[in-house]
Amino acid sequence: xxxxxxxxxxxxxxxxxxxxxxxxxxxxxxxxxxxxxxxxxxxxxxxxxxxxxxxxxxxxxxxxxxxxxxxxxxxxxxxxxxxxxxxxxxxxxxxxxxxxxxxxxxxxxxxxxxxxxxxxxxxxxxxxxxxxxxxxxxxxxxxxxxxxxxxxxxxxxxxxxxxxxxxxxxxxxxxxxxxxxxxxxxxxxxxxxxxxxxxxxxxxxxxxxxxxxxxxxxxxxxxxxxxxxxxxxxxxxxxxxxxxxxxxxxxxxxxxxxxxxxxxxxxxxxxxxxxxxxxxxxxxxxxxxxxxxxxxxxxxxxxxxxxxxxxxxxxxxxxxxxxxxxxxxxxxxxxxxxx
Amino acid sequence: xxxxxxxxxxxxxxxxxxxxxxxxxxxxxxxxxxxxxxxxxxxxxxxxxxxxxxxxxxxxxxxxxxxxxxxxxxxxxxxxxxxxxxxxxxxxxxxxxxxxxxxxxxxxxxxxxxxxxxxxxxxxxxxxxxxxxxxxxxxxxxxxxxxxxxxxxxxxxxxxxxxxxxxxxxxxxxxxxxxxxxxxxxxxxxxxxxxxxxxxxxxxxxxxxxxxxxxxxxxxxxxxxxxxxxxxxxxxxxxxxxxxxxxxxxxxxxxxxxxxxxxxxxxxxxxxxxxxxxxxxxxxxxxxxxxxxxxxxxxxxxxxxxxxxxxxxxxxxxxxxxxxxxxxxxxxxxxxxxx
DNA sequence: CTTGGCACTCACTGCGGCCGAGTGCCAGTT
DNA sequence: AACTGGCACTCGGCCGCAGTGAGTGCCAAG
Numbered sequence: 001x002x003x004x005x006x007x008x009x010x011x012x013x014x015x016x017x018x019x020x021x022x023x024x025x026x027x028x029x030x031x032x033x034x035x036x037x038x039x040x041x042x043x044x045x046x047x048x049x050x051x052x053x054x055x056x057x058x059x060x061x062x063x064x065x066x067x068x069x070x071x072x073x074x075x076x077x078x079x080x081x082x083x084x085x086x087x088x089x090x091x092x093x094x095x096x097x098x099x100x101x102x103x104x105x106x107x108x109x110x111x112x113x114x115x116x117x118x119x120x121x122x123x124x125x126x127x128x129x130x131x132x133x134x135x136x137x138x139x140x141x142x143x144x145x146x147x148x149x150x151x152x153x154x155x156x157x158x159x160x161x162x163x164x165x166x167x168x169x170x171x172x173x174x175x176x177x178x179x180x181x182x183x184x185x186x187x188x189x190x191x192x193x194x195x196x197x198x199x200x201x202x203x204x205x206x207x208x209x210x211x212x213x214x215x216x217x218x219x220x221x222x223x224x225x226x227x228x229x230x231x232x233x234x235x236x237x238x239x240x241x242x243x244x245x246x247x248x249x250x251x252x253x254x255x256x257x258x259x260x261x262x263x264x265x266x267x268x269x270x271x272x273x274x275x276x277x278x279x280x281x282x283x284x285x286x287x288x289x290x291x292x293x294x295x296x297x298x299x300x301x302x303x304x305x306x307x308x309x310x311x312x313x314x315x316x317x318x319x320x321x322x323x324x325x326x327x328x329x330x331x332x333x334x335x336x337x338x339x
Numbered sequence: 340x341x342x343x344x345x346x347x348x349x350x351x352x353x354x355x356x357x358x359x360x361x362x363x364x365x366x367x368x369x370x371x372x373x374x375x376x377x378x379x380x381x382x383x384x385x386x387x388x389x390x391x392x393x394x395x396x397x398x399x400x401x402x403x404x405x406x407x408x409x410x411x412x413x414x415x416x417x418x419x420x421x422x423x424x425x426x427x428x429x430x431x432x433x434x435x436x437x438x439x440x441x442x443x444x445x446x447x448x449x450x451x452x453x454x455x456x457x458x459x460x461x462x463x464x465x466x467x468x469x470x471x472x473x474x475x476x477x478x479x480x481x482x483x484x485x486x487x488x489x490x491x492x493x494x495x496x497x498x499x500x501x502x503x504x505x506x507x508x509x510x511x512x513x514x515x516x517x518x519x520x521x522x523x524x525x526x527x528x529x530x531x532x533x534x535x536x537x538x539x540x541x542x543x544x545x546x547x548x549x550x551x552x553x554x555x556x557x558x559x560x561x562x563x564x565x566x567x568x569x570x571x572x573x574x575x576x577x578x579x580x581x582x583x584x585x586x587x588x589x590x591x592x593x594x595x596x597x598x599x600x601x602x603x604x605x606x607x608x609x610x611x612x613x614x615x616x617x618x619x620x621x622x623x624x625x626x627x628x629x630x631x632x633x634x635x636x637x638x639x640x641x642x643x644x645x646x647x648x649x650x651x652x653x654x655x656x657x658x659x660x661x662x663x664x665x666x667x668x669x670x671x672x673x674x675x676x677x678x
Numbered sequence: 679c680t681t682g683g684c685a686c687t688c689a690c691t692g693c694g695g696c697c698g699a700g701t702g703c704c705a706g707t708t
Numbered sequence: 709a710a711c712t713g714g715c716a717c718t719c720g721g722c723c724g725c726a727g728t729g730a731g732t733g734c735c736a737a738g
Contacts, residue, residue, distance in 0.1 A: 100499065100500070101498055101499055101500055102498070103498075103568075134478065134480070134486075135478045137476045137478075137488065139473065139474045139476075139490060141473070147473075147474075147490060149476065149488055149490065149496060151478055151486060151488065151498075157488060157496055157498045159440050159441070159442070159490075159496045160439065160440055161439070161440055229442075233596060234596070235574055235592050235596070236589050236590075236592035236593040236596060238592075239588050239589035239592065240589070249578055250575050250578035250579070251575075253574050253575035253577075253578065254575040257572060257573070257574065257575060
């Protein structure tokens with residue numbers, strides 16, 4: 001029970017601080033939350049919490065604010081996931097259902113998430129390697145130049161220009177097309193490594209060099225190249241978290257423009273079926289040490305299509321944000337799964 | 340000559356202010372630039388320039404800073420375009436030449452421009468309506484659902500999912516494909532309105548409804564829909580222009596996330612063959628009244644493929660920025676023109 | 679274990695004064 | 709007529725200073 005109240009105090013501190021963005025003191029705490037004890041008692045608890053590293057004071061004789069560790073405990077043990085209201089769910093649905101194509105779905109999602117959470121939103125495009133090939137198209141652009149267009153089950157379209165060593169006519173292009181399609185359609189690219197590599201050997205000798213080049217491109221472009229596309233929106237929301245935050249704003253923006261960094265943040269959450277939260281230094285990105293990332297994967301089945309999430313100040317309404325991210329991810333997953 | 344010196348003073352003010360970001364006074368001006376006159380004389384000139392609205396003082400007894408009108412005069416009459424160094428040109432070239440596809444070209448360009456100018460860079464994807472159709476691919480996704488992929492000369496790929504009223508089998512899909520390709524290949528979409536609309540009538544009766552739906556999609560998606568895609572980078576650079584600027588940063592970021600606004604800014608510069616500069620209120624966007632936009636079109640020939648440019652503080656090194664934008668645009672134009 | 683009381687700390691605020699960059703004006707010079 | 713040096717004046721920015729109050733830590737009593 002002592003232990004219990006301490007946790008209750010921590011929860012109260014986090015909640016108040018998230019609301020006010022000001023260090024919260026013992027008096028206000030005892031008043032605003034019905035803890036049933038006096039400020040002095042709260043002070044003792046706070047002292048203990050500080051000892052254990054869950055809260056800290058910005059300077060002597062100021063209130064306390066949560067530390068990374070405090071937020072972590074809060075997220076892990078003290079907060080559920082606030083369910084969204086029916087109206088909010090409807091809003092998500094109606095916002096997304098007008099989308100005309102995959103690109104549109106992603107762009108709408110990211111804007112929706114940014115507006116909803118009032119944070120920076122990030123959405124990964126459905127990954128090529130975890131969805132299977134629907135069709136490969138080959139178009140001749142010139143005697144030695146082809147355009148390959150790869151279409152996946154999830155509706156993503158990837159294009160590559162290929163320069164060949166030997167000229168190819170329309171007829172050969174058609175053969176290449178059918179060879180590729182026979183070999184690859186329905187394959188999950190992540191698993192098709194050997195199949196793809198073996199393809200050239202089964203073709204007519206004249207075509208082999210071309211096919212080898214092309215399968216090389218497929219592998220390089222879709223399997224090995226990890227830098228997939230992402231969309232981002234709501235960077236303006238970063239300015240909301242003002243002051244102390246403001247000086248680091250530049251470095252945060254810089255980090256967010258770095259594809260690799262974003263992929264790491266969002267991508268790692270992709271495989272887990274749940275919403276994951278990374279707080280402060282847990283992000284492993286120095287520029288983001290004052291931020292938190294709430295992310296999840298979307299797309300049903302064992303292979304998530306991609307990840308999405310938001311980046312905001314540590315001082316964030318975690319329960320609500322997690323709910324919003326989860327809801328959008330679920331809806332987008334259904335939308336893309338149905339295609 | 341009196342007039343001449345005044346302009347010289349204006350130029351000096353602009354140059355100094357761009358460098359220091361501090362109101363510039365008569366004394367420093369007379370010293371740093373070899374104007375050959377005393378501070379008192381400079382003061383008289385400054386007084387006149389202020390009278391005419393080219394400069395202003397932030398508060399009494401401070402130095403002067405240029406107004407919108409002052410920058411405008413500077414850009415129009417007082418500055419040429421600094422040519423880039425050979426090394427810089429080479430840097431541009433080597434940065435861009437590794438691009439593997441259109442998407443990559445655009446993304447590299449925008450990052451390059453942002454790094455080069457240290458401003459926010461914006462690049463419009465090559466417009467569909469001003470480039471001609473290379474190939475249209477039709478893929479069946481389900482009995483009543485098709486995926487159309489439209490590939491243009493410039494290598495841009497656009498995709499649309501089409502839901503049909505009647506079922507279509509593979510054979511019919513092939514017919515539709517060839518009908519579309521016969522009718523549209525080589526057409527400039529902006530001019531093909533009637534041709535596209537007339538297509539269905541020439542086909543077999545059973546196909547007409549389908550074809551009508553599909554041509555409708557083509558028109559709607561590629562000709563009528565003005566919201567084309569754009570890429571942006573370097574938003575972190577906005578924080579460089581600190582302080583006074585900082586409070587409006589939020590609204591600037593918001594404006595920049597608005598596709599429509601960006602399209603207007605960049606798109607309008609697209610048709611002109613030269614680099615255009617919009618200063619302050621000339622942007623016609625309230626949130627950008629403290630910024631300047633330097634933009635140009637890229638892609639040779641009478642039809643520009645798209646526009647690109649940078650957005651930065653009015654306090655900007657115009658000659659250099661204009662040179663950089665022009666150089667990148669020229670190179671990207673060549674790159675895409677050759678494809 | 680809790681509580682009221684009490685002394686203490688320290689960021690924040692408002693105030694007054696100083697400083698200096700920069701201006702505007704004027705009288706003298708070329 | 710244009711330029712220059714001199715001079716008084718303005719006013720934002722920068723101390724230093726004391727007052728205030730929220731918040732803490734400790735302690736002794738319940």
